[in-house]
Amino acid sequence: MTALSYAQEHRAGFLDELKAFVSIPSISTLPQHKDDVRRAADWLLEHLRGLGMTGELIPIEGGHPMVYAEWMQASGKPTVLIYGHYDVQPVDPLHEWTSPPFEPTIRGDDLYARGARDDKGQVFAVIKALESLLRTDGTLPLSVRVIVEGEEEIGSPGMYKWIDRHARKLACDFAWVSDGQLFAPGLPTIVTGLRGLVYTEVEVRGPSHDLHSGIYGGAAPNPVNAIASIIAGLKDRRGRVTVPRFYAAVRDPSPEEKASWERLPFSDEAYLKELGIPAAPGEQGFGILERRWTRPTLEVHGIAGGWTGAGAKTVIPARVTAKISMRLVPDQRASTIYRSFSKKVAKLAPQGVEVEVRELASSDPVLVNPKAKPVQVAATVARQVWDAEPVFTREGGSVPIVTKFDRVLKVPTVLFGFGLPDDNLHAPNEKFHIPNFYRGIETVIRFLQQVSA
């Protein structure tokens, strides 16, 4: 039996195993789910060992462990490093889920669960490809290292340090990451550019305690009014970020990239409909795709302060906190941008308040050379499995580990995701399109076979 037919025959079983994996609520950012995160790591390690790989849980300082497994017996063949993450996002607002986030439910051709798509479903497709090869050929066509981390959704703070110190342990010729999406259903998509991230928490403090707004209003500093001025001041009227030299290192996309993107099936109308908005705001002078792929941006993720219960409480709050991040593009540097941002925030603070900026996560942006051999093989396989000409795109999101592979391991990464644009990742009703799960397994089987030929 070939690996491809093994994969076809075991589809139902693979799906059941994936359901077990996504049932574990491994929310990395919430301390109360620490044990669940560990449980997901244990489950996955046992699973990889069951395939005949050797492995271990690698402790990450101050964080959740990384699952490591390897099969290094293909001497004379290249080594691929496979990366994924087993941690997931929080689920709030819970009441907006049609079925509970950790009770995987099939509706139509989709599997609904937190993590079904981001990233448990996708990394599991890669693992099932390894299983199909090992169970039929008894061997793999190349050597394989697998790392599946538990802190992607919180910015992988400990993982970076670990890689800096243990680069040799991940020695490889190229990397494979399935943590993304097709540009459109049926359109295989290889990503060659990712945005970086600087994620901060800004706290504004005013009076030493909450004050009665009637008695003090008009002559006491109000931290909420102040943070509003700060946030509003971080962009100008044209939607441009006002942090000094923010755009200085931004590299324009190549004319070839721009031309290829114009051929993409992208409709402004469909985009607005998906988001349920009347118009797309943003930086003027750039198209919607350019704004998401090639332009840096600044977003507030959350804000909280003062009286937020029911009814009217007339208080001037003592403090307010906002989570503010910037997405970066080549060749911006996270460390430089963080410093300029902190200074700008301090400068925007009105009289009478104190401001503190804390850096919660950061990663540099990255570009992959589309002419690297593994990328080219992936494109060939894409034509075979998906019966369509693959596209090279960028992504607005960050897969910070790819930066590390580029800078520390100095290898190219194939970014080939199996998600769809409407998978609701990081939102209620996250789903994974089940046919893409199966096609993903086939894609990886063929890739591993052909890249080592």
Add this chain to the structure above:
Amino acid sequence: MTALSYAQEHRAGFLDELKAFVSIPSISTLPQHKDDVRRAADWLLEHLRGLGMTGELIPIEGGHPMVYAEWMQASGKPTVLIYGHYDVQPVDPLHEWTSPPFEPTIRGDDLYARGARDDKGQVFAVIKALESLLRTDGTLPLSVRVIVEGEEEIGSPGMYKWIDRHARKLACDFAWVSDGQLFAPGLPTIVTGLRGLVYTEVEVRGPSHDLHSGIYGGAAPNPVNAIASIIAGLKDRRGRVTVPRFYAAVRDPSPEEKASWERLPFSDEAYLKELGIPAAPGEQGFGILERRWTRPTLEVHGIAGGWTGAGAKTVIPARVTAKISMRLVPDQRASTIYRSFSKKVAKLAPQGVEVEVRELASSDPVLVNPKAKPVQVAATVARQVWDAEPVFTREGGSVPIVTKFDRVLKVPTVLFGFGLPDDNLHAPNEKFHIPNFYRGIETVIRFLQQVSA
């Protein structure tokens, strides 16, 4: 025995009774305290009946009941309407309280508890004055109506309608309200001007569901960024509110008022120290007292939206809500200002978001004529009891009921409070200065005796 000596002899007992009253957590804005609010009303009605007054709980449509009691046997004498409120503010942040908010605790000369000062302690002083007169003279020197409401801290929505419909039930010659403070310790203060209030909730909605900020950031509307622009746009660089015609009806204080305020013991330095801030922001061109008493202002009381838990979640939130109020001064009208505000907010909203403004509470500002007889008698009594020349000031806060007394009952109100400026009202560690409780009782006894003479 005279009423005054009765009051002196029963000080310890009065304080114990006040402790029982403030032990009831009658937080009107929190639905889970509905029964406690009712319990406070029942307790107070029983107490007033115990003094020999007749009374009832008057149901307020959709809200907490009003306690009504009367003693109308002084034929040929004027009738005073006494007003107070038995509801209190929420207690968060709870961990900042030195002793639990509903376990009244004496430290030094102060009684610490939520409501000790605002307004249970003060209205109770008035009631203890009535008791002292009734228990010694067996009668009162004038007819008395007492109303103590349970919705002052939520803007008295139902109470206003009730007064509009039942003005005859409150027929009187003047009103007495103790729900304020001395300008400085030992300085008796009669308030002749109060700011009005328009309290709103502004909700900004963006995408139909939370979005991944990496994928969509830069080309999706962000409600938090949007509300920040709206809030920031509601004031200009000089601290002036930008709502059209906001200042059109603002009446300047009289030269006499301004001159008298210059004699007040007010120190900018002490004010900044009390608030724990380095400088006083606000509308330029006006002193701190003017900003609080004679100038309208706009404050945000609370804001909440998106990810506010620990760590970094990269989401563009679907919605955010802020509580925004304006304090009004004569002759601004709450209804006019609310309409202009709503329009301005809609105009400030950036492309791609929807905005909704809800009015939670409103009241017009009010001025009292300092030459009215009850106000003059109160000034005379102030000299006797407090051994100091009383001052006429304004207050930045709103006592919305006074507007109703002015407009509907068409009577002047004596606003004579016994609180101190550092009583932490609406904040943790609210307190009431116990000597002022006793002096308040004496003030009211003498006032009732002399005003009816």
